[in-house]
Amino acid sequence: xxDYPFQDIEQKWQRFWETERTFRVAxxxxxxxxxxxxxxxxxxxxxxxxxxxxxxxxxxxDIVARYKRMRGFNVLHPMGFDAFGLPxxxxxxxxxxxxxxxxxxxxxNMLRQLKSLGLSYDWDRKLSTTDVDYYKWTxxxxxxxxxxxxxxxxxxxxxxxxxxxxLAKEHADWTSLSGAEREDILSQHRLAYLAEVPxxxxxxxxxxxxxxxxxxxxxxxRGNHPVFRRxxxxxxxxxxxxxxxxxxxxxxxxxxxxVKLMQRNWVGRSEGANVDFPVDGHDAVIRVFTTRPDTLFGxxxxxxxxxxELVDTLTTAEQREAVQAYRKEAAGKTDVxxxxxxxxxxxxxxxxxxxxxxxxxxIPIWVADYVLMGYGTGAIMAVPAQDERDWEFAEVxxxxxxxxxxxxxxxxxxAFTGDGPAINSDFLNGLxxxxxxxxxxxWLEKEGKGQGTVTYKLxxxxxxxxxxxxxxxxxxxxxxxxxxxVDESELPVALPPMEDFKPTASxxxxxxxxxxxxxxxxxxxxxxxxxxxxERELNTMPQWAGSCWYYLRFIDNxxxxxxxxxxxxxxxxxxxxxxxxxGGVEHAVLHLLYAxxxxxxxxxxxxxxxxxxxxxxFNQGYIQAYAYRDERGIAVDVSEVVNQNGRPAMDVQDQQxxxxxxxxxxxxxxxxxMGKSLKNAVSPDEINEEYGCxxxxxxxxxxxxxxxSKPWNTRDIVGVNRFLRRVWRNFVDADTDTLLVSDETPxxxxxxxxxxxxxxxxxxxxxxxxxxxxxxxxxxxxEWLALDRIPRALAEPFVLMLAPLAxxxxxxxxxxxxxxxxxxxxxWPVAEERWLVQDTIxxxxxxxxxxxxxxxxxxxxxxxxxxxxxxxxxxxxRHLDGVTIRRExxxxxxxxxxxxx
RNA sequence: GCGAGAGUGGCGGAAUUGGUAGACGCGCUGGAUUUAGGAUCCAGUGUCCAAAAGACGUGGGGGUUCGAGUCCCCCCUCUCGCACCA
Numbered sequence: 001x002x003d004y005p006f007q008d009i010e011q012k013w014q015r016f017w018e019t020e021r022t023f024r025v026a027x028x029x030x031x032x033x034x035x036x037x038x039x040x041x042x043x044x045x046x047x048x049x050x051x052x053x054x055x056x057x058x059x060x061x062d063i064v065a066r067y068k069r070m071r072g073f074n075v076l077h078p079m080g081f082d083a084f085g086l087p088x089x090x091x092x093x094x095x096x097x098x099x100x101x102x103x104x105x106x107x108x109n110m111l112r113q114l115k116s117l118g119l120s121y122d123w124d125r126k127l128s129t130t131d132v133d134y135y136k137w138t139x140x141x142x143x144x145x146x147x148x149x150x151x152x153x154x155x156x157x158x159x160x161x162x163x164x165x166x167l168a169k170e171h172a173d174w175t176s177l178s179g180a181e182r183e184d185i186l187s188q189h190r191l192a193y194l195a196e197v198p199x200x201x202x203x204x205x206x207x208x209x210x211x212x213x214x215x216x217x218x219x220x221x222r223g224n225h226p227v228f229r230r231x232x233x234x235x236x237x238x239x240x241x242x243x244x245x246x247x248x249x250x251x252x253x254x255x256x257x258x259v260k261l262m263q264r265n266w267v268g269r270s271e272g273a274n275v276d277f278p279v280d281g282h283d284a285v286i287r288v289f290t291t292r293p294d295t296l297f298g299x300x301x302x303x304x305x306x307x308x309e310l311v312d313t314l315t316t317a318e319q320r321e322a323v324q325a326y327r328k329e330a331a332g333k334t335d336v337x338x339x340x341x342x343x344x345x346x347x348x349x350x351x352x353x354x355x356x357x358x359x360x361x362x363i364p365i366w367v368a369d370y371v372l373m374g375y376g377t378g379a380i381m382a383v384p385a386q387d388e389r390d391w392e393f394a395e396v397x398x399x400x401x402x403x404x405x406x407x408x409x410x411x412x413x414x415a416f417t418g419d420g421p422a423i424n425s426d427f428l429n430g431l432x433x434x435x436x437x438x439x440x441x442x443w444l445e446k447e448g449k450g451q452g453t454v455t456y457k458l459x460x461x462x463x464x465x466x467x468x469x470x471x472x473x474x475x476x477x478x479x480x481x482x483x484x485x486v487d488e489s490e491l492p493v494a495l496p497p498m499e500d501f502k503p504t505a506s507x508x509x510x511x512x513x514x515x516x517x518x519x520x521x522x523x524x525x526x527x528x529x530x531x532x533x534x535e536r537e538l539n540t541m542p543q544w545a546g547s548c549w550y551y552l553r554f555i556d557n558x559x560x561x562x563x564x565x566x567x568x569x570x571x572x573x574x575x576x577x578x579x580x581x582x583g584g585v586e587h588a589v590l591h592l593l594y595a596x597x598x599x600x601x602x603x604x605x606x607x608x609x610x611x612x613x614x615x616x617x618f619n620q621g622y623i624q625a626y627a628y629r630d631e632r633g634i635a636v637d638v639s640e641v642v643n644q645n646g647r648p649a650m651d652v653q654d655q656q657x658x659x660x661x662x663x664x665x666x667x668x669x670x671x672x673x674m675g676k677s678l679k680n681a682v683s684p685d686e687i688n689e690e691y692g693c694x695x696x697x698x699x700x701x702x703x704x705x706x707x708x709s710k711p712w713n714t715r716d717i718v719g720v721n722r723f724l725r726r727v728w729r730n731f732v733d734a735d736t737d738t739l740l741v742s743d744e745t746p747x748x749x750x751x752x753x754x755x756x757x758x759x760x761x762x763x764x765x766x767x768x769x770x771x772x773x774x775x776x777x778x779x780x781x782x783e784w785l786a787l788d789r790i791p792r793a794l795a796e797p798f799v800l801m802l803a804p805l806a807x808x809x810x811x812x813x814x815x816x817x818x819x820x821x822x823x824x825x826x827x828w829p830v831a832e833e834r835w836l837v838q839d840t841i842x843x844x845x846x847x848x849x850x851x852x853x854x855x856x857x858x859x860x861x862x863x864x865x866x867x868x869x870x871x872x873x874x875x876x877x878r879h880l881d882g883v884t885i886r887r888e889x890x891x892x893x894x895x896x897x898x899x900x901x
Numbered sequence: 902g903c904g905a906g907a908g909u910g911g912c913g914g915a916a917u918u919g920g921u922a923g924a925c926g927c928g929c930u931g932g933a934u935u936u937a938g939g940a941u942c943c944a945g946u947g948u949c950c951a952a953a954a955g956a957c958g959u960g961g962g963g964g965u966u967c968g969a970g971u972c973c974c975c976c977c978u979c980u981c982g983c984a985c986c987a
Contacts, residue, residue, distance in 0.1 A: 258905050258906070258981085258982080262904095262982060270986075272987085289986095303987090345985090369985090383987090455987090653912095702914090704913060708914090710914085715927065716913065718927075772924085774925080775924065778926075779925070782925095843921095849968045875954090894921085899968090
């Protein structure tokens with residue numbers, strides 16, 4: 001055996017781990033040991049499989065899992081599949097194959113790919129969001145939401161029954177209301193509720209789309225069909241009630257700051273006041289939200305969003321035509337149009353006037369699309385002097401501008417949004433912005449003209465989709481329009497078998513949505529309870545639902561009595577929730593916000609023990625790669641691109657002055673995220689075949705810091721592959737296939753190197769710095785290359801340190817070292833202090849901050865002796881010739897700097 | 902426009918708190934071995950200078966310091982996020 005037989009070894013150990021169930025975690029582990037829950041963001045099982053960019057995070061979590069096991073933790077490291085979603089459904093529509101079939105096929109392929117990377121998951125805990133016994137509990141959680149309300153005083157969710165009891169107690173006539181009337185009131189408080197909301201309706205696809213599924217051109221991302229804004233009755237989740245907690249609890253998690261910031265911005269909390277403006281000659285009152293109540297005296301006009309409900313009522317006869325035309329135009333505008341037009345403000349006067357509640361002044365009411373219906377109250381008081389958008393609008397339409405904050409001396413700008421003393425503001429005059437705001441809010445509240453309030457950008461979560469391949473809602477609709485939950489004991493509500501999964505498409509934007517489930521057999525659709533007929537809810541949940549709680553199900557995935565058993569949940573979630581959660585930044589907001597929301601509801605209801613699900617979050621970077629386009633701009637296959645000398649582009653692409661050709665035609669180089677669209681994807685399968693997965697694992701970790709995005713370079717793989725082969729050659733005799741290890745006692749120098757390496761490896765593992773940890777192993781080994789036989793006392797700890805990174809080779813060497821069991825639970829080597837101290841130390845000597853020499857001194861030497869030695873270094877003497885020493889600085893263990901002139 | 906992150910050899914990157922800039926790897930150059938290729942091993946490899954000595958060098962410009970890739974100010978470039986949020 002001349003070379004490292006990676007194929008045999010890797011297969012052997014993958015089989016061993018599987019049959020021995022090496023990484024299985026007991027259902028009820030020894031809880032006296034500390035736990036560590038390390039989790040990946042589980043993948044969507046796509047049909048094209050993985051490219052080498054996908055496993056980056058999985059390899060990292062695997063290294064952590066293996067390392068923590070060796071450090072004595074009970075490690076929970078599970079994997080599953082987020083398998084509901086559009087691609088499988090689309091495939092089903094096109095090919096008539098049930099999405100479950102497609103999904104299972106894709107899951108199998110991905111499982112094979114993941115297993116071929118030697119990842120130490122506890123596969124007994126595998127789950128798929130599409131498993132009926134999984135989504136049974138997704139539906140159960142939905143029922144928890146449906147059966148809860150948010151108690152603002154207690155600042156937590158509570159069972160809806162408690163609200164009902166309170167209403168019955170406080171309102172004598174509660175019992176006289178009809179069931180439908182009571183339900184109407186309750187539904188205004190339920191965390192899951194039906195509401196008529198404007199949605200992105202795509203008639204051609206027959207479904208509502210999430211904002212992310214709509215292109216900037218206002219068309220569907222899939223199929224490029226037109227999308228219309230239209231009000232539809234949909235399921236909503238009252239996530240807005242959690243706005244404050246979703247922000248404040250970010251303080252208790254260890255997450256990347258940029259992600260926290262994105263979430264804070266997404267929730268978009270702003271403090272301000274609601275102010276009521278009476279309309280002149282009407283009963284109507286316009287309520288506005290403002291963050292600047294201090295500028296109320298400077299409000300010179302008002303603006304309503306085009307969709308505002310009062311527009312019709314207020315508009316005068318003379319203005320009616322103009323207003324209607326404007327509203328129609330605004331409704332037809334896509335977001336892109338509105339953005340493009342945002343440079344010049346547009347609007348129209350309603351003819352009506354409002355009364356400024358502060359000074360009784362009469363101000364015009366306008367309609368303009370720079371005011372959004374979806375934020376605040378959909379109406380604003382315009383204060384051009386202190387708001388740039390209002391200033392712009394006032395300039396276009398020649399509206400008055402009154403400064404109420406004194407701009408600084410020499411201010412030449414237009415709107416002044418900074419701090420300064422109030423002017424032209426009656427009782428506020430002289431106050432700075434902060435005090436003026438507080439004073440105005442007091443006044444408004446005392447006068448009954450408004451009150452302090454908080455507004456969020458966050459909207460309630462639109463939770464229904466008109467699709468087949470999703471979780472059915474556990475909801476029944478009565479013929480009288482009432483809604484009732486499916487009884488918990490009746491769960492799951494399984495998807496009905498169907499042949500045709502297509503939503504009902506239409507050219508008519510006003511056609512009623514008919515989701516695929518509307519065509520399910522009547523014995524599924526219709527339910528009779530106590531002689532009353534109900535139709536099942538026909539929408540399904542969005543893809544986010546399943547990923548909102550999968551980390552909890554992994555803890556207890558076979559439990560058929562509860563979504564997770566309390567005792568298991570409290571052990572594995574501990575104080576910190578998931579101890580390490582690794583995934584891409586693309587989930588910075590939606591998935592992570594939705595999961596936190598569900599978790600908090602479950603926490604309020606006493607089903608989980610931590611406030612936050614993910615104690616520590618880490619974003620791995622992307623793997624990028626060079627790509628090439630021909631003259632038509634079409635991406636061409638990277639593997640067939642060559643340079644001017646006919647060398648493969650892969651070998652020279654990071655060098656300058658290259659020209660590239662594809663089949664003789666010149667192509668241009670670019671650089672981007674690896675993937676199908678740029679035709680620059682590299683499959684882990686091909687790397688596995690050529691070098692083995694230990695090499696692939698090592699290379700992906702060696703490329704650079706885990707959080708950085710970095711370029712894939714197949715050429716560079718040989719580096720870590722050479723290292724692994726060197727390890728093998730140093731441990732195993734190529735001719736006899738026997739172990740090259742001696743029982744000799746290592747030298748002191750060898751022990752010092754070993755323990756220095758252990759120390760480096762340990763700190764690097766703790767800070768997920770795998771690139772430098774590999775460098776430490778390479779350096780260590782290179783010192784032993786000349787040895788005929790490595791002393792066992794060095795060889796064993798080395799193999800253990802290699803184990804998390806290249807587990808197959810490590811297991812094989814460990815076995816050859818005479819161990820009968822897997823090294824997966826062997827203790828991690830400990831660096832001993834006595835081998836970390838040096839007898840003599842090397843010090844750099846600087847003169848005026850420039851390195852002029854170096855000295856070797858006993859570690860225990862006195863400062864005076866060290867300085868004397870420094871001054872006598874030959875080259876230092878030269879530089880001290882003719883100058884006077886002013887100062888001598890000694891940094892222990894580092895350097896000496898002599899300041900002289 | 903607002904917000905965040907980044908910029909170090911031919912390339913990927915290292916330098917946790919201010920203390921020898923370029924660890925480790927790729928590539929490249931030379932040598933050994935080999936029929937050859939491959940593989941392996943040894944040496945070299947930031948720039949300038951023939952070399953020692955030295956000078957310069959972490960996007961650019963200034964500053965603080967005995968000492969700055971690291972701290973402060975100004976500017977440039979790139980990437981990402983948000984985008985009329987009142």
